[in-house]
Amino acid sequence: MAVLALCAGGTTLAVKPDGTLYVKARNTRLMANASATADAIAILQPGKAVTWKGADPKNKQWHRVEVDGKKGVVFQSNLAAQPPNLELITKNGEQKVDPVAYASSGAAVKGLSQGAIDYGNGKGTNYAEATKQIQKLEELAGKVGPAEMDAHARKAGLFRVVGPKETASRGRK
Incomplete structure (x- = not known):
């Protein structure tokens, strides 16, 4: 009997065939076969439960899964034994935020706050340098869009960039 052992924070989590795993990465591709150039059957979002088939x-590195009646493979690093925490609550604590919309907006990864910058600058040379590097990366990230990412992925032979679509197109261009 096959068992998948996923490591998370130093602990090993075992999943038996037909057990449930969860997608942990945004825009995870459910691929037709275990190849980076295979057709994408569907695009899965964090928290989506899948049935592990081995x-x-x-x-x-690729794992066979079934989701919503579709069978394919997902790269192992995109799977987790526990669902990711997707609950976000607004500052006033009254309204919940749609985590997919929040992540798609880029707000989850935008900029250091002024408080974080001040804290980093006040902690010494190493922290101040790290703060400057993060700010430079944020500036660079603001100049990179889907077209630039797609061009880089093509040139480097990586997965093509997938936008915030709920489904994948079949066939290659």
Whole structure:
């Protein structure tokens, strides 16, 4: 009997075939087969439950899953034994925020606050330098859009960039 052991924070979590795993990365591709150039069957979002069917026999980094009646493979690093925490609450604590919309807006990764900058600058040279580096990265990230990411992915032979679509198109361009 196959068992998948996922490591999370130093602990090993075992999942038996037909057990449930969860997507942990945004825009995770459910692929037709264990190849980076395979057709994407669907685009999965964090928190989506999938039924684990075992590791691909030829490439153990890919794992066979079934979701919403569709069968395919997902790269192992995009799966977790526990669902990610998707609950976000507004500052006043009254209204919940749609986590998918929040992540898609980029707000989850935008900029250091002035308080964080002041804190980093006040903690010494290493922290101040790290703060400056993060600010430079944020500035650079503001100049990079989907077209630039897609061009880089093509040039580097990586997965093509996937936008915030709920489904994938079939076939290659």
